[in-house]
Amino acid sequence: MKRLRLTTLAVVGLGFAGSVTASGQVVAPSGSSGSATLSPSNPFYAKSALQYQAPDFRRIKNGDFQPAMEAGMRAQIVEVNAITATKASPTFANTIVPLERSGALLTRASKVFNAVTGANINDTLQQVQEALAPKLAEHSDAIYLNPVLFQRVKSVYDRRAYMHLSAEQRFLAELYYKNFVRAGAQLSSADQTRLRALNQEESKLTTDFGNHLLAATKAGALVIDNVSDLDGFSPAEIASAADAAKQRGLTGKWVIRLQNTTQHPAQAELKNRAVRERLFIASTTRAEHGDANDTRAIVKRLAQLRAERAKLLGFPTYSAYALDNQMSKTPQNAEKLLTDLVPAATARARSEAAQMQALIDKEGGNFKLAPWDWQYYSEQVRKAQYALDENQLKPYFELNNVLQNGVFYAANQLYGLTFKERKDLPVYQPDVRVFEVFDKDGKSMALFYCDYFKRDNKGGGAWMDSFVDQSGLIGTKPVVFNVANFTKPAPGQPALLTFSDVTTMFHEFGHGLHGMFSKVQYPTLSGTNVPRDFVEFPSQFNEHWALDPKVFAHYAKNYQTGAPMPQLLVDKIKKASTFNQGFGTTEYLAASLLDIAWHTIPPGTPQQDVDAFETAALQKYNISMAEIPPRYRTTYFSHIWAGGYASSYNAYLWSEVIDDDAYAWFQENGGLTRANGQKFRDAILSRGGTEDVAQLYREFRGREPSVKYLIQDRGLADSEVKK
Numbered sequence: 001m002k003r004l005r006l007t008t009l010a011v012v013g014l015g016f017a018g019s020v021t022a023s024g025q026v027v028a029p030s031g032s033s034g035s036a037t038l039s040p041s042n043p044f045y046a047k048s049a050l051q052y053q054a055p056d057f058r059r060i061k062n063g064d065f066q067p068a069m070e071a072g073m074r075a076q077i078v079e080v081n082a083i084t085a086t087k088a089s090p091t092f093a094n095t096i097v098p099l100e101r102s103g104a105l106l107t108r109a110s111k112v113f114n115a116v117t118g119a120n121i122n123d124t125l126q127q128v129q130e131a132l133a134p135k136l137a138e139h140s141d142a143i144y145l146n147p148v149l150f151q152r153v154k155s156v157y158d159r160r161a162y163m164h165l166s167a168e169q170r171f172l173a174e175l176y177y178k179n180f181v182r183a184g185a186q187l188s189s190a191d192q193t194r195l196r197a198l199n200q201e202e203s204k205l206t207t208d209f210g211n212h213l214l215a216a217t218k219a220g221a222l223v224i225d226n227v228s229d230l231d232g233f234s235p236a237e238i239a240s241a242a243d244a245a246k247q248r249g250l251t252g253k254w255v256i257r258l259q260n261t262t263q264h265p266a267q268a269e270l271k272n273r274a275v276r277e278r279l280f281i282a283s284t285t286r287a288e289h290g291d292a293n294d295t296r297a298i299v300k301r302l303a304q305l306r307a308e309r310a311k312l313l314g315f316p317t318y319s320a321y322a323l324d325n326q327m328s329k330t331p332q333n334a335e336k337l338l339t340d341l342v343p344a345a346t347a348r349a350r351s352e353a354a355q356m357q358a359l360i361d362k363e364g365g366n367f368k369l370a371p372w373d374w375q376y377y378s379e380q381v382r383k384a385q386y387a388l389d390e391n392q393l394k395p396y397f398e399l400n401n402v403l404q405n406g407v408f409y410a411a412n413q414l415y416g417l418t419f420k421e422r423k424d425l426p427v428y429q430p431d432v433r434v435f436e437v438f439d440k441d442g443k444s445m446a447l448f449y450c451d452y453f454k455r456d457n458k459g460g461g462a463w464m465d466s467f468v469d470q471s472g473l474i475g476t477k478p479v480v481f482n483v484a485n486f487t488k489p490a491p492g493q494p495a496l497l498t499f500s501d502v503t504t505m506f507h508e509f510g511h512g513l514h515g516m517f518s519k520v521q522y523p524t525l526s527g528t529n530v531p532r533d534f535v536e537f538p539s540q541f542n543e544h545w546a547l548d549p550k551v552f553a554h555y556a557k558n559y560q561t562g563a564p565m566p567q568l569l570v571d572k573i574k575k576a577s578t579f580n581q582g583f584g585t586t587e588y589l590a591a592s593l594l595d596i597a598w599h600t601i602p603p604g605t606p607q608q609d610v611d612a613f614e615t616a617a618l619q620k621y622n623i624s625m626a627e628i629p630p631r632y633r634t635t636y637f638s639h640i641w642a643g644g645y646a647s648s649y650n651a652y653l654w655s656e657v658i659d660d661d662a663y664a665w666f667q668e669n670g671g672l673t674r675a676n677g678q679k680f681r682d683a684i685l686s687r688g689g690t691e692d693v694a695q696l697y698r699e700f701r702g703r704e705p706s707v708k709y710l711i712q713d714r715g716l717a718d719s720e721v722k723k
Contacts, residue, residue, distance in 0.1 A: 001461060001462060001463040001464070001508075001511075001536075001539075001639070001643070002463065002464055002465070002511050002528050002535045002536070002539070037067075037071055037074070038067055038068060038071035038105070039067075042064050042067060042068050043055075043056055043059040043060045043064055043068075044060075044064060044065075044068035044072075044105060044108045044109040044112075045068070045105075047104070047108065048108075050425065050426075051425070051436075051444075051447065052446070052447050052468060052476070052477045052478075052479050053108075053467075053468050053476060053479065054425055054434075054447055054467060054468070054479050055112045055115075055426075055428075055467050056426060057426040057427055057428050058426040060112065060428075062122070062124040062125055062128070063124075064109075065109055065112075065113045065125070065128055066128045066131065066132060068105065068108070068109035069106060069109045069110055069113065069132055069136075070132075070135065071105060072103065072104075072105035072106025072107070072108075072109055072110070073106055073135065073136070073139040075103070075105050075106070076102050076103040076105075076106055076139070076143070077139070077142060077143075079098065079101075079102040079103070080099070080102060080142075080143055080146065080149060082098070083095060083098050083099065083102075083149060083152065084146065084148040084149050084152065086152075089155070090151075090152040090153075090155040090156050091156065091163065092156055092160075092163055092165055092169055092173060095152045095153060095155075095156050096153070096156055096169075096172060096173055096176060097473070099153075099176070100172075100473055100474075100522050100523055100524060101473070101474070104474075110136075111465075111466065111467050111468070112467060113125075113128075113129075114465065115428070115465060115467065115481060116428050117129050118458070118459045118463070118465075118483065119428070119429070119451050119455075119458050119459065119483045120428050120429045120455070120457055120458065121214065121457050121458075121459075122457060126211055129207055129211070130204070130207055130208070130211070133203040133204050133206075133207040134200040134203055134204050136203060137196075137199045137200045137202070137203035138196070138199075138200060140183070140199070141183075141184075141192075141195070141196045141199055144179070144180055144183035144184065144185060145183065145184055145185060145187075145192050145195075145196070147185070150180050150185040150186075153173075153176050153177055153180055154177060154180075156173050156176075156177075157173050157174060157176070157177035160173045160174065167690075167691070168520065168521060168522065168525065168690045168691075169522075171525070171689075171690060171691060171692075172522050172524060172525060175524065175525075175689075176524075178325065182313065182321075182324075182325065184312065184313060187312065187313070191312050194312060195309065195312050195313075198305050198308060198309045198312070199309070201301075201305055202302065202305055202306065202309070205298050205301060205302050205305075206302070206641060206642045207642070208298055209295055209298045209299070209302070209638070209641045209642045210459070210638065210642040212287065212292070212293045212294070212295050212298065213286075213287055213293075213295060213460075213636055213638055213642070214457070214459060214460075215292075215293045216286045216287040216289075216293035216294075216295070216636070217257075217258045217260070217286055217460060217636070218257075218456045218457075219286075219293060220258050220282045220283070220285075220286035221244075221255050221256060221257045221258055221282070222255070222256040222258075222275075222278060222279050222282050223245070223250060223253055223254075223255055224241065224253060224254040224255070224256065224275070225253055227254065229270075229272050229275045230254060230270070230275075231270070231271045231272060232269040232270050232271040232272075233266075233269055233270070234269075234391060234394075236489060236490065236493050236494075236496065237266075237269070237487070238254065239489075239490035239493060240487055240488065240489055240490050240493070241254035241255055241256055242254050242490070243488075243490045243491070244256075244257055247456075248456075256279060257454055257456070258282065258283050258286060258460075259283070259460065259485065260459075260460025260461040260485070260632075260636070260638065261283075261460075261461075261631055261632065262283055262284055262371075262587070262629050262630065262631055262632060262633060263280075263283070263371075263374070263375055263587070263631075264279055264280070264283055264375070265375070265498065265500070266279060267279060267280065267372060267374075267375035267376055268375040268376055268378070268379040268390065269376075269379075269390075269391075270376065271376075273367075273372070273373065273376075276372040276373065276375075276376060277370070277372045279372070280371055280372035281372075284629065284633055286635075286636055287635040287636050288635050294635075295635045295636070295641070296610045296635055298641070299598075299610055299634055299635060299641060300607040300608060300610060301607065302641055303318075303598050303599070303601055303607075303608065304601070304605070304606075304607050306318040306599065306646065307599075307601050307602065307603040307604075307605065308603050308604075309321075310603065311603035311604075316602070316603075317331065317599060317600045317601065317602060317603075318599040318600075318601075318646065318647060319331040319334075319596055319599040319600045319647040320600075322599065322646055322647035322648060323647060323648070325531065326531045326532055326533045326648065326651070327531055327533045327534055327654060327693060327694055328533055328650065328654055331596055331599075331600055331647070334592075334596060334647075334650045334654070335593070335596055337650065337653060337654060337657075338589050338592050338593055338596075338621075338650055338653065339593070339621060339622075339722070340722035341585065341589060341653075341716070341722075342586075342589055342621065342622055342623055343622075343722065344585075344711075344716040344717050345581075345582055345585035345586045345589055345716065346582070346586055346622070346623065346625060347582070347717070348581060348582030348585070348586075348715075348716060348717070349582030349583050349585075349586045349625060349627075349628055350582070350625075351582065352378065352381075352580060352582045352583055353369055353374075353625075353627050355381050356369050356373070356374070356377035356378060356380075356381055357369050359377055359380055359381060359384070360373070360377060369627055370626075370627065371626070371627055371628065371629055373627075374583060374627055374628065378579075378580050378583065382576060382579055382580070385576075385579070386572045386575055386576040386579065387572060388569070388572040388573065388576050390498055390499075392569060393498070393499055393565075393569065393573070394496040394497065394498065395496060395558050395559055395560065396556045396557060396558055396559075396565045396569075397496060397497040397498070397499065397501070397502050397555075397556065398494050398495065398496055398497070398559035399452060399486065399494075399495035399496075399497055400495070401555055401557060401559065402497060402502050402505055402555050403450070403505065404419075404555075405554050405555040405557075406502070406505070406506070406546065406551060406552075406554065406555030406556075407505050407506055407509045408435075409551060409554050409555065410506070410542075410545040410548070410551045410672070411509070411513065413550070413551070413672050413673075413674070413677070414545070414672060414673075414674065414676070414677030414680075415440065415513070415517075415674070415677045415678070415681055416439065416440025416441075416674060416677075417437055417438065417439065417440070418437075418438045418442075419435045419436070419437055419438070419448070420435060420436045420438070421433065421434070421435050421436075422434045422435060422436050422447070425447070427449070429451065429455075431451060431452070431453050431455075431488070432449055432450070432451045433449070433450050433451075434447060434448070434449050435447070435448045435449075435450075436448075437516060440674075445477065445478075445516065446470075446477055446478045446479065446480065446515075446516040447478075447479045447480075448480055448481070448482075448512060448516070449467075449479075449480070449481035449482070450481065450482045450483075450484075451481065451482070451483045451484070452482075452483075452484045452486050452495075452505075453484075453485070453486055453487075453488035453495075454485040454486060454487060454488060455488075458483070458485065459483075459638070460485060460638065461485065461638070462482070462483060462484040462485065462504050462507070462508050463482075463483050463508065463511075464480060464481065464482050464483075464508050464509075464511030464512050464515070464528070464539070465480070465481060465483075466478060466479060466480045466481070466515050466527065466528075467479040467480070467481065469515070469518070469523050469526045469527055469529075470515070470516075470518040470519070470520070470526050470527060471520070471521070471522065471523040471526055472519075472520065472521040472522075473521050473522055473523065474523055476523075478515050478516045478518060478527065480511075480512045480515040480516055480527075481512075482505075482508040482509060482511070482512055483508075484501075484504055484505070484508065486501050486504075494559050496559070499546075499573065502546055503543050503546050506542050506543045506545060506546045507539045507540060507542060507543050508539065509539075509542060510538045510539035510540065510541060510542025510543065511528060511535075511538065511539040513538060513542065513685055514527055514528050514535075514538040514539070514685055515527035515528055517681050517685040517686045518685075518686060518688045519686040519687075519688075520686075520687070520688040520689075520690050524689075525688045525689040525690045526688050526689075527688050528688075529688060529689045530688065530689040530693050531651075531689075531693055532644075532645060532648040532651040533648065533650070533651035533654035533655055534651075534654075534655060534658070534693040534697075535651070535655070536651050536652050536654075536655035536656075536659075537655040537658045537659050537662070537684075537697075538659075538684065538685060539655075540652070540655055540656055540659040541658075541659035541662050541663060543659075544659070544663045544666075545672065547573070547574065547577070548671070548672050550672055551672065552565075552570065556570070577715075578713075578714060578715025581714045581715045581716065583628055584714075585714055585716065586623065586625060586628045587628050587629070587630060587631040588631050588652070588653070589621075589623055589653075590618055590621075590623045590624075590625075590628070590629070590630035590631065591630040591631040591632045591637065591649055592649045592650040592652075592653065593617065593618070593621040593623055594614060594617050594618065594630050594632075594633075594634065594637070595637070595639075595640045595645070595646070595647060595648075595649040595650070596647060596650065597613070597617035597620070597621075598613070598617075598634070598640070599640075599646055599647035600647075610634050610635065613634075614630075614633065614634050618630070637649075653710075656710050656713075657705050657706075657707050657709075657710050658697055658705045660709035660710045660712075660713045661701065661705035661706055661709050661710075662680070662684075662697075662700070662701065662705075663709070664709045665700075665701055666680075679700070680700070683696065683699060683700035684696060684697070684700055
């Protein structure tokens with residue numbers, strides 16, 4: 001996942017580099033960045049002196065963020081006012097370029113703030129986040145709804161074909177114009193006033209949702225009183241659960257922390273059906289207890305105000321607004337891609353359910369397969385059909401070995417990259433690691449941070465983001481990070497992963513490569529600044545190398561003996577690669593269609609009852625299966641209510657069509673080679689958002705992507721997929 005945080009949204013479309021006089025007075029864009037009201041002792045006052053402007057966490061304290069970001073907003077407004085005060089006719093050089101340079105102080109502070117509040121939040125930072133949310137929304141509106149600035153941007157856009165601009169500059173001028181229009185620049189004064197109010201309310205609600213959900217997920221963790229209830233867990237997993245309880249002051253108990261998704265990996269191992277049911281209920285109702293962490297009121301209002309905002313901006317629904325600048329273009333196109341797969345996915349899922357029910361009956365179980373049984377019995381079926389046990393695999397997937405000899409090795413084979421751990425660079429939490437990245441010619445090119453273990457104060461899921469974006473204009477190199485939520489082992493124990501965790505590491509590092517390989521001039525177009533349904537392409541494409549024979553053999557080694565995984569086990573993994581895809585596809589489609597349903601509510605519709613709406617939406621799309629709830633239910637669907645994926649959760653499937661098609665090209669042309677990696681780097685990974693991304697892909701592939709490779713990869717019956 002490429003996370004889009006609220007403070008980033010506030011300045012979307014603008015680059016960042018401010019300016020002040022030596023005395024700290026803000027002036028027009030030139031010189032060093034800062035603010036007259038920000039103390040020089042603040043670590044964000046000037047750019048970091050560390051390599052590539054990496055954050056100096058030795059100096060950064062909780063109290064530094066709010067004054068820095070508020071000063072950054074003021075400084076950027078002064079910079080924007082300098083643009084609008086220019087008497088010369090608007091040009092790319094005197095309008096777009098200074099916009100790209102504006103806001104350095106705000107960017108420095110907000111990027112670190114986003115990272116820390118996502119992965120290591122505390123009560124103080126949560127209060128700062130809540131205080132800043134409406135101010136950031138107001139700041140964004142002050143820029144995008146500035147009529148003089150818009151007229152200058154429009155003038156450059158209208159005359160871009162006659163300005164002798166490069167293709168990248170023309171594309172950027174067009175993007176600025178469209179972003180201003182989408183932000184309401186053409187609305188009447190009265191409508192802009194209403195829009196400002198809606199924007200501020202939404203910013204507050206999305207922040208509230210994230211904070212409520214974090215608290216609900218922590219509070220919803222399953223507390224176990226008797227170790228016998230953990231029958232099926234390995235000794236290391238039991239020790240980890242005991243350590244999690246100890247951290248909460250629950251001595252003599254065990255805690256299973258909730259994952260961000262509906263289903264929980266622990267359900268595959270827990271033998272006690274009643275405990276599995278308790279864990280499932282804790283997961284699915286985490287934010288529905290009518291307490292301070294309940295998210296339903298937030299959801300109802302967010303859906304309503306987004307529809308109203310879309311109407312103001314001239315769109316029939318919020319989904320139509322959200323997808324207008326994506327590859328899918330319309331809700332109808334996104335809906336078709338999803339619903340075309342529903343028959344094949346649910347048919348496969350029902351077949352899988354029948355196999356599990358047969359096993360339950362054979363064992364004398366007097367019950368019907370329920371959602372909390374699926375993970376457990378699918379694992380039993382997998383063992384029976386493929387003689388494959390997850391616990392057999394984990395000793396071959398030790399985290400550091402997967403990172404160094406898997407993720408990094410694949411990047412070396414494809415792109416010539418090498419990595420050196422940097423223990424001298426400060427981090428925001430002791431579990432975080434830092435690596436310097438060297439290009440194929442041996443020159444240093446980027447810094448990569450990784451934060452892999454679950455904490456109660458960390459958001460759910462996995463994501464990539466950056467501390468510093470690459471830009472030729474600003475002269476910055478990329479500093480990127482990956483965050484995940486793998487189970488932290490007890491002290492002294494190895495961190496052993498599931499193969500799903502391994503795939504997550506490859507996925508998020510694919511985002512990282514997209515950021516690190518960026519080679520563009522303007523920060524707005526840098527790295528992962530591409531449409532939502534393209535941003536997941538490089539990450540999902542990178543997942544394929546986790547099972548590449550050469551890569552797999554290099555990292556899948558027993559952490560105790562160093563012995564490679566036996567070929568018999570390797571063959572079983574590959575044979576089982578499409579196992580349970582009916583379930584996986586159905587739960588994903590259900591969540592994606594639920595997202596679209598919430599965001600195609602017509603403006604003026606009364607607030608919906610959350611549970612009733614969810615049930616009706618799943619039935620409408622023929623995706624309702626009692627045994628398979630959506631991957632995310634409405635009340636903890638952070639992607640769409642707080643993560644920037646509103647009406648765009650379908651992006652993963654849209655991108656999967658492209659990534660499977662691209663991997664087919666690699667297979668057709670020799671697979672894992674430096675030549676193929678270089679072509680992919682040059683054509684896709686280095687280009688950022690400098691061109692229409694559909695055209696970027698056509699230039700790489702030589703044609704439009706084909707959905708047939710996705711169907712093959714998921715093991716779905718082609719005859720059951722609608723054409």
